[in-house]
Amino acid sequence: MNIIDVDVAVIGAGSAGLTAYRAAKSHGVKVLLIERGPYGTTCARVGCMPSKLLIAAADAAYHAADAAGFGVHAGPVRIDGTAVMARVRTERDRFVGFVVDGVEHIDPIDRLVGSARFLGPQQLQVDAHTIVNAARIVIATGSSPRRPAELLGLGDRLIDNEQLFDWTSLPASVAVLGAGVVGLELGQALHRLGVRVALFGRGEHIGPLSDPEVLGSALDCLGGELDMRLGNQRFDAQRDNDGVLVQSAGKDGVVRSEHFSLVLAAAGRAPNLADLQLDRSGLTLDAHGVPLFDRTTMQCGSSTIFIAGDVDAELPLLHEAVDQGRIAGSNAGAFPDVAAGLRRTPLGVVFCDPQIALVGQRYSDLVAQKYAVGSVAFADQGRSRVMRQNRGLLRLYAERGSGRLLGAEMVGPRAEHLSHLLAWACQSRMTVTQMLDMPFYHPVIEEGIRTALRRLQDQLDQDVADIEHCADCTPGM
Secondary structure, three states: OEEEEEEEEEEOOOHHHHHHHHHHHOOOOOEEEEEOOOOOOHHHHHOHHHHHHHHHHHHHHHHHHHHHHHOOOOOOOOOOHHHHHHHHHHHHHHHHHHHHHHHHOOOHHHEEEOOEEEEEOOEEEEOOOEEEEEEEEEEOOOEEEOOOHHHHHHHHHEEEHHHHOOOOOOOOEEEEEOOOHHHHHHHHHHHHOOOEEEEEOOOOOOOOOOOHHHHHHHHHHHHOOOEEEOOOOEEEEEEEOOEEEEEEEOOOOOEEEEEEOEEEEOOOEEEOOHHHOHHHOOOOEOOOOOEOOOOOOOEOOOOOEEEOOHHHOOOOOHHHHHHHHHHHHHHHHHOOOOOOOOOOOOEEEEOOOOEEEEEEOOHHHOOOOOEEEEEEEHHHOHHHHHOOOOOOEEEEEEEOOOOEEEEEEEEEOOHHHHHHHHHHHHHOOOEHHHHHOOOOOOOOOOHHHHHHHHHHHHHHHOOOOOOOOOHHHOOOO
8 A cells, every 4th residue: 555645635636626736736835636537627528618519509500590580591401410419529529638738747746546535634545555644635526417316227318418428419309307507508409409309397497597587588588499397296207119208297287208319317416525435534514415614715614624616516617616726725735824715706607598697696695685676678689689689688786875786697698798797897896887987889788788787776866767768779878
């Protein structure tokens, strides 16, 4: 058995772990990076990047078919599923290659391959070959797709979002189980690529939305295109010779029997904690077995153990994982000098069409606050109509008294860009008045933000009437 003594051991070489390694290393201490699986990160290998490659192909098919609305007739759209998936895999492998190259430039003495588990608060065993004595430890083991136990009998007819990106062609039909971020993105993309899709959700919500008005708009936008079975009370699936027989029932209790090629489990992700033997770590765990931690320092209690990334079950987003990794690694490297790090304004985007985005405080977070709301529907927003993308609703929330922007929820065109502007404003603690002093070009979608801000300012002032109909179509207003 090999024995290694280090100042900091980082378990996991994903986005959070790699960032934690570099942050700890910057303090001039001895750091060991431990990884049990292939290098490449969840984002590059099975998450952000391959999903956006699939969505890009789906959008191309959709816009080609929709061109007639502009008087442009491109002819019948033909989708080559084999070519679509070949590009997804090729470009995915390219992104993964960049990450792997970066890892391989790390000094081999700082890398160890194997599965780590705790022997004590400052000791790890890696497989059967190495004992690691570490003064500090960073847990950054990531997460894995949840696969419903009752559906495991489907065998290879049950897939998750990670397995999807190894397809060599597109199936005829897919039952998507889950109406969250993954289900919406992949379900709509597959539908637009010619796959028969039904999206099953137990609740009445889709994605991360909590504002009932924005949710209603999203349901109108997406429900007109996708076969969404929300409020589903029953989902049973049995394998047959050439696919899966699904029996489902909605709120009316009527049972539907349908045949699908595959079932896609898109019901979230679970932290990778089971193999760590945390009972030997001395950490206090929550009801779900996740270590309790301080989100500003990423320290678990007062211990020498830190946590970062998807494994902490807080915000499973790449930019959050990187921030958490930087904070955890820096504090592990500087220990006992533990300091609060920068946690940015929350920002989340769902890459369906129209896109969904949340910024800062959600509607459901505002219950105990005095706030005002300003909104704009994109139906008559100038640039959105020009592009035939005039669907959706933006709602802005501001604090009464200070006038400071608190957050936003939206479904609409180019929400990925609008949400960044709003997140910067939130993090800068800008007021609605200050935001209205910023420049707005014409004609751009961002003018919709200005319209919502004007209505929000009216609410803050209480007695000022709304500017009527398509205010963003009048330069200089």
